Structures are given as structure tokens and as C-alpha cells.
Amino acid sequence: MIRTSHLTKHFGSVQAVSDLDLDVRRGELFGFLGQNGAGKTTTIKMLTGLLRPTSGQVIIGREDSKSGYDLSVEPEKAKAITGYVPDQPFLYDKLTGYEFLHFVAGLYNVPPQMADERIHHYFDLFGMTDAMHYLIESYSHGMRQKVVMTAALMHDPAVLILDEPMVGLDPRSARLIKDLLKQKSREGTTVFLSTHTLDVAEELCDRIAIIQRGQLLALGTMDELRAMAQDGDAKNRLESVFLKLTEEHDSNGPAH
16 A cells, blocks of 8 residues: 655755665554654655655555555545644644644545544544634644544545654553554554654554665564564564664664
């Protein structure tokens, strides 16, 4: 459902992402990890059409075709089946949560009655029904995060791309988001999750990709990552595996 081929992005002389090949399957909950400055957010912005690659290709899949939509050729069709939660979301403070979500639904041609049902469903799920008609400027950080998550789901996307969606959430809200992502994955939605919280990635993700200095360093299940790190202890957590892989790469220099 998400495929990249030789995906590369330069900012002047700085190479942010280099020759990145990924193949994320339908219904997979896919983790995307890396240290600060590794190229995660740049990659995500290319996957969502916010940045144009220097070279390479992004394909956003669809259920009825193995070919999918080339983001550079059919950007509107690719974006129409994609939901996106950015790391720094923007909301219209002078709209109520209800008004903002109806606005988003209209952008995706969601019928008003269906939009209304989804707004009520998610506000009820997140315990925000009483605040539905309050101005967004009165919302806490956690409430804003829930509105952004709801906005990404308004059109029932086939692909859901999230950049640090649980930053600043209280434990109960984070649990709600994690359960929601697992549910969406079971229903067939492809979930692409970038996070610094390794415990979350280990708990949720079917496979995990680690990038460093813009290059793919490792990709696989937890067991496969342990094997790559030559870590035979099945009880070892993702944190120790991640640190071992990235530290080895640092000591060996950049891959060629």
C-alpha cells in the first residue's frame, strides 16, 4: 500500500534521504524509527506530497490494483486515500472542533450526514463530546491531538501516516490512540507510524524500519532486528536492539 523506490531528497548539499526503498503492506502496522535528524519527517513529507523528491518514486496503493497511484503523476488520487497526522499540526483556533472536522470532511467530499456520524463517534470515543462546540483555542494539547487524529480518519483512508501522534498525551489518551491504530490495522488500513517512543513501536508494529543519516539501516520484525543486531536474547527490548544497531552504524561510518 506504500512503496518507495530509490527515494532521495537533497537540501542543497545536504542529503536528507538517500535511495530509500520501502514496501509497506495492506493492513500492516509499520514502525519508522530513527534518531533526531535521521530523515524521518522528510520521508513522511515526501510520502504525503508535501515535499517533492529530488529523485525516486512514491506509490500509494489501492485495494483494487497492485500498481497504485504514483504520487508525482496522480497526487490528488493518492492523497484522497491517505490520512496524515503531522508532528506539528495546524488547527483553526476560531472554529469549534465540530466546525473544523466538517470543514475537513468537505475537502474529502464526505457526505455531511456521514461526517456528522464520524465526528460524534470519535468525540465520544475520546471523551470530548461536551467540548464539541467549544472553540479550538480553548482545547488542551491532548484535545488538539485527538481532533487531528479524527480529522485524519474523517474520510476512512486506506493509508494512515502518523508522525509522533502521541507526544504529550496522558496515559489514558495514549492507550486510546494505540487501541485505535490496532483496530484500524485489523480492518485493513495500512498504518505508517513514526515515533521516538520505542516501547510504543515494539508493542504495536508488525515490522519496523530504522533509518540513519537518511539511509535504511534495518528493516524487519522484532526477531529479525534482533538477528541483525546479533542479539539472540528474545527478551531484549527494542531499545537495546535499536541502540546496538545505530551505534554500530555510527562506528562503521555511513553505508555505501
